[in-house]
Amino acid sequence: MTDLNTLGEIGLIERIRQATASPTHPETRLGIGDDAAVFDWGDSYGLLTSDLLVEGIHFDLTYVPLKHLGYKAVTFGVSDIAAMNGLPVQITVGVGLSSRFPVEAVDELYEGIRAACQAYNVDLVGGDTTSSRSGLIISVSVLGKVPKNLITYRNTAKPNDVVCVTGDLGAAYLGLQLLEREKQVFLADPNMQPNLSEERAYLVQRQLRPDARTDMVHELRDLGVLPTAMIDVSDGLASELLHLCRQSGTGAVIFDENLPIDDQTHLAADEFKISPVTAALNGGEDYELLFTVRPQEFDKLATNARITAIGYLTADPTQIVLATKAGQQTPIRAQGWSSQLGA
Amino acid sequence: MTDLNTLGEIGLIERIRQATASPTHPETRLGIGDDAAVFDWGDSYGLLTSDLLVEGIHFDLTYVPLKHLGYKAVTFGVSDIAAMNGLPVQITVGVGLSSRFPVEAVDELYEGIRAACQAYNVDLVGGDTTSSRSGLIISVSVLGKVPKNLITYRNTAKPNDVVCVTGDLGAAYLGLQLLEREKQVFLADPNMQPNLSEERAYLVQRQLRPDARTDMVHELRDLGVLPTAMIDVSDGLASELLHLCRQSGTGAVIFDENLPIDDQTHLAADEFKISPVTAALNGGEDYELLFTVRPQEFDKLATNARITAIGYLTADPTQIVLATKAGQQTPIRAQGWSSQLGA
Numbered sequence: 001m002t003d004l005n006t007l008g009e010i011g012l013i014e015r016i017r018q019a020t021a022s023p024t025h026p027e028t029r030l031g032i033g034d035d036a037a038v039f040d041w042g043d044s045y046g047l048l049t050s051d052l053l054v055e056g057i058h059f060d061l062t063y064v065p066l067k068h069l070g071y072k073a074v075t076f077g078v079s080d081i082a083a084m085n086g087l088p089v090q091i092t093v094g095v096g097l098s099s100r101f102p103v104e105a106v107d108e109l110y111e112g113i114r115a116a117c118q119a120y121n122v123d124l125v126g127g128d129t130t131s132s133r134s135g136l137i138i139s140v141s142v143l144g145k146v147p148k149n150l151i152t153y154r155n156t157a158k159p160n161d162v163v164c165v166t167g168d169l170g171a172a173y174l175g176l177q178l179l180e181r182e183k184q185v186f187l188a189d190p191n192m193q194p195n196l197s198e199e200r201a202y203l204v205q206r207q208l209r210p211d212a213r214t215d216m217v218h219e220l221r222d223l224g225v226l227p228t229a230m231i232d233v234s235d236g237l238a239s240e241l242l243h244l245c246r247q248s249g250t251g252a253v254i255f256d257e258n259l260p261i262d263d264q265t266h267l268a269a270d271e272f273k274i275s276p277v278t279a280a281l282n283g284g285e286d287y288e289l290l291f292t293v294r295p296q297e298f299d300k301l302a303t304n305a306r307i308t309a310i311g312y313l314t315a316d317p318t319q320i321v322l323a324t325k326a327g328q329q330t331p332i333r334a335q336g337w338s339s340q341l342g343a
Numbered sequence: 344m345t346d347l348n349t350l351g352e353i354g355l356i357e358r359i360r361q362a363t364a365s366p367t368h369p370e371t372r373l374g375i376g377d378d379a380a381v382f383d384w385g386d387s388y389g390l391l392t393s394d395l396l397v398e399g400i401h402f403d404l405t406y407v408p409l410k411h412l413g414y415k416a417v418t419f420g421v422s423d424i425a426a427m428n429g430l431p432v433q434i435t436v437g438v439g440l441s442s443r444f445p446v447e448a449v450d451e452l453y454e455g456i457r458a459a460c461q462a463y464n465v466d467l468v469g470g471d472t473t474s475s476r477s478g479l480i481i482s483v484s485v486l487g488k489v490p491k492n493l494i495t496y497r498n499t500a501k502p503n504d505v506v507c508v509t510g511d512l513g514a515a516y517l518g519l520q521l522l523e524r525e526k527q528v529f530l531a532d533p534n535m536q537p538n539l540s541e542e543r544a545y546l547v548q549r550q551l552r553p554d555a556r557t558d559m560v561h562e563l564r565d566l567g568v569l570p571t572a573m574i575d576v577s578d579g580l581a582s583e584l585l586h587l588c589r590q591s592g593t594g595a596v597i598f599d600e601n602l603p604i605d606d607q608t609h610l611a612a613d614e615f616k617i618s619p620v621t622a623a624l625n626g627g628e629d630y631e632l633l634f635t636v637r638p639q640e641f642d643k644l645a646t647n648a649r650i651t652a653i654g655y656l657t658a659d660p661t662q663i664v665l666a667t668k669a670g671q672q673t674p675i676r677a678q679g680w681s682s683q684l685g686a
Contacts, residue, residue, distance in 0.1 A: 001445035009472060015446075016453055016470040023466040025432050030468075037433060037468035039486075041384065050393075050435035050469050050484050056476040057439075089368050090380060092393035094482060096400075102344035103358075110359055123366035125373075125380035126393050127359040129352060133399040139437060139482035141393050143382075 035083035045151050047144040049080035055135030063179045068208040070112025077142035078120045079212035079287045083232035086146035092126030096137030155247035157229035159315040161292035166216045168260040173283025174268040175207030202264050210287045223300050227291035236284040239334035251319040254311035282335045378426035390487040392423035398478030406522045411551040413455025420485035421463045422555035422630045426575035429489035435469030439480030498590035500572035502658040504635035509559045511603040516626025517611040518550030545607050553630045566643050570634035579627040582677035594662035597654035625678045
């Protein structure tokens, strides 16, 4: 018998992918291996992504309000569609509940789901509910579409492409640290009031109620920019960059001082004695978009405040490095998901 | 605070449906309320269904081999597509695993998933895996298609339509009783060998590895028969008949002696002192198709050994009854899912 931890998530998915039969329906253009499956629907590509969120692994109900959790579950799926440069159309949400949830809690969860559906303009078309003997379980499947000439994969980047990221990174991770600290304070003394000051609101909001960047999909289209490759930042920039480079067969140089990090993230990182660069690289849950563009295309983006160029791709797939101002280069490594399996 | 059990599954789904915004995308023809959501894809309707299977609620790993469980999870989703008179095209399967599962167990689960995908001719296009702190969780989403002129809903049956069912009913429930009994014997004395004789193989197979009736979808098309309404029998005939009648605004008379019940089911029912009619009505997990046809269409089906006429629809929606040979009529009631929520 082989322990699952020896494989890790990527190893396990690769094992499943290799053992999976090739598609037999000609319309199935891509199965496992990108942010979403891709179907040829004639005038456009259809996209399908499914995610599973499990209490104790993906969220802690001690500090996650159910309304925010509902919103975040939808964000989770929609972000995968955005990563293909697509827009969501329909969503199904399955919920596993234990009897400890009153009806009002279910209402609150669905309030958040509906708010997100409205924000992303996606139709909620399925509402499976079931019992669960233990924690809360949420499964989300999103169907989306993208014009055929605009689809972006992970494996189509080229050396010299400029590496860009939307928004800022690491805030969700510092938000999590703040919430975890408050949880410990609360557990020690349930009468304590939470100490989440106004200035920290951004970090907490990035953790509890992140937005998928469908707005950037629209913006890229408006700017007339087609990324050469794209992926969403759910597990942390390092992990996603490694996926993109491995699947495209490229290396990368990322400049640490270019990483977009909010002032609040810097302040909280100081307080928690965490490197803000580490938070940006490995924190995860930012739901920003990591994409690459041809160098000559970058001019169209250069003045956009919501997009930051953080480096470029190289021809050597063995060199995926973080470069400091002083010229030092260190290999970028992903923090594995496998540690979670120890649960 | 209101206890979830006061609502039950149907009440909860209805609450969610009522609070859900109307679809904004013109292609979304139907959201919540049938076996699958329906999308207008131009030359055909697209279908999407999502289901969540949770250890301790939907399956017991004491006696369910993982390979069969993988197969059954796919059956679960494909059956919903068949209920719309459609055929499956793509499927995503999400799996939540705890570290107690070795890699070999995951392989076994996926072996069953792949066998089912081959049997139903559906492409496995997504393989999300995550950790789970407690039991095994499987989420399944199936995309299917149906020619526009062949789609069958639940709410379009009419009085005088003949009520038909494919295959036989109640066997999966008796299979479950056999497995539960062997489990108790095993728990009392782990050295005991299971006493599942050859003659019981059919019942156990119907519980552990049921097939969705995509074959009957093909057969109905070959026979040139279009049901006026259709639903799959997952929760038991009674529950599904009540859905069909309520949504169509009809009543029904079902003849108990017409219910298709296998000889093995009869024998096991005797042994367990369970009424075979109750097993057929409320046992569930048969994954057969319950459908209605116009009386003049029924001639095309009358000699088909895999289809049984069990009654007819009436104009009075308050009368949904089981009729005995002796002429007695008793109201048909569904056994609720709400009891499961007590978990």
